[in-house]
Amino acid sequence: MxxxxxxxxxxxxxxxxxxxDFNNIPFGRVYSDHMFIADYKDGEWTDLxxxxxxxxxxxxxxxxxxxxxxxxxxxxxxxxxxxxxxIFRPKANAARLNKSAERMCIPEVPxxxxxxxxKELLKLDSAxxxxxxxxxLYIRPFVFAMDDYIGIKPSxxxxxxxxxxxxxxxxxxxxxxxIETKYTRAxxxxxGFAKAAGNYxxxxxxxxxxxxxxxxxxxxxxAKEHKYFEExxxxxxxxxxxDTLITPEAGSTILRGITRDSVLTxxxxxxxxxxxxxxxxxxxxxxxxxxxxxEAFGAGTAATIxxxxxxxxxxxxxxxxxxxxxxxxxxxxxxxxxIKSGEAEDKFGWLHMI
Numbered sequence: 201m202x203x204x205x206x207x208x209x210x211x212x213x214x215x216x217x218x219x220x221d222f223n224n225i226p227f228g229r230v231y232s233d234h235m236f237i238a239d240y241k242d243g244e245w246t247d248l249x250x251x252x253x254x255x256x257x258x259x260x261x262x263x264x265x266x267x268x269x270x271x272x273x274x275x276x277x278x279x280x281x282x283x284x285x286x287i288f289r290p291k292a293n294a295a296r297l298n299k300s301a302e303r304m305c306i307p308e309v310p311x312x313x314x315x316x317x318x319k320e321l322l323k324l325d326s327a328x329x330x331x332x333x334x335x336x337l338y339i340r341p342f343v344f345a346m347d348d349y350i351g352i353k354p355s356x357x358x359x360x361x362x363x364x365x366x367x368x369x370x371x372x373x374x375x376x377x378x379i380e381t382k383y384t385r386a387x388x389x390x391x392g393f394a395k396a397a398g399n400y401x402x403x404x405x406x407x408x409x410x411x412x413x414x415x416x417x418x419x420x421x422x423a424k425e426h427k428y429f430e431e432x433x434x435x436x437x438x439x440x441x442x443d444t445l446i447t448p449e450a451g452s453t454i455l456r457g458i459t460r461d462s463v464l465t466x467x468x469x470x471x472x473x474x475x476x477x478x479x480x481x482x483x484x485x486x487x488x489x490x491x492x493x494x495e496a497f498g499a500g501t502a503a504t505i506x507x508x509x510x511x512x513x514x515x516x517x518x519x520x521x522x523x524x525x526x527x528x529x530x531x532x533x534x535x536x537x538x539i540k541s542g543e544a545e546d547k548f549g550w551l552h553m554i
């Protein structure tokens with residue numbers, strides 16, 4: 201286990217926290233005072249440090265700029281009712297980061313390094329964790345290539361960083377989604393299961409086209425036939441049809457979401473029927489037409505639960521039941537919030553307390 205002394209700390213001269221209106225926080229725009237950095241060279245992570253949040257200096261030939269060898273994670277910290285700091289399932293994020301690292305030829309970040317860096321950074325910036333209902337501290341760990349070299353090969357040097365930002369809700373209203381049947385997010389054998397930066401860059405153009413039509417996000421379908429649902433923008437997708445929770449099975453094209461797993465775990469614990477399987481566009485549209493589609497929502501760290509208001513398909517919008525009628529998604533959101541705040545028992549050991 202790493203010792204605290206192995207992380208050097210340079211504190212800000214003056215905190216920016218008094219400039220922040222915690223009752224009106226735009227998502228991903230306001231950053232905490234400090235950031236963690238570690239550099240990989242000669243086969244090991246070195247120079248572990250916490251320093252003031254500031255811009256980076258990169259060589260114009262830095263390989264991450266040219267070849268996109270970059271991965272990231274997203275998780276959140278909360279203030280419990282007793283005033284403690286709780287991080288939601290950080291070890292699951294550490295494990296997934298390393299799954300992404302393997303696929304992208306990036307060296308593993310040891311779990312003890314990940315957890316120790318996270319703990320020390322949050323202890324230093326604990327005042328940045330909002331205590332307003334619905335708010336949290338978003339945590340962004342990421343790793344990227346650092347070689348000053350224009351050549352297509354895995355980098356020899358890397359940087360692991362963690363930055364944090366106080367946030368409110370990612371979506372301020374129920375979302376409108378469009379089923380995408382032309383463009384592709386991920387294909388079998390690709391990097392769809394990894395949180396690789398390029399996955400998101402390639403999704404921007406089709407998402408923008410949908411936004412021009414009045415939708416917030418896309419419901420991605422498979423690359424081969426555009427017949428089966430995969431995920432939605434920044435979230436895994438879930439449906440409740442005839443009192444059964446159905447979600448696409450995670451695989452090589454679908455991110456294995458931690459919020460997704462948490463929702464499924466709670467549903468099974470409550471005795472709800474759960475199916476992880478391929479689900480067709482036709483099945484969902486038919487359920488929307490005959491009234492058996494009771495709920496549709498996205499599950500992800502940023503949004504937690506994002507209610508889907510309507511689904512657009514082939515120039516027709518299918519409106520879903522009113523939010524207040526959605527028994528499961530409202531229940532699961534309330535249950536997860538209660539666990540994170542310490543109001544409910546953490547029976548699955550999801551919280552890491554600092």
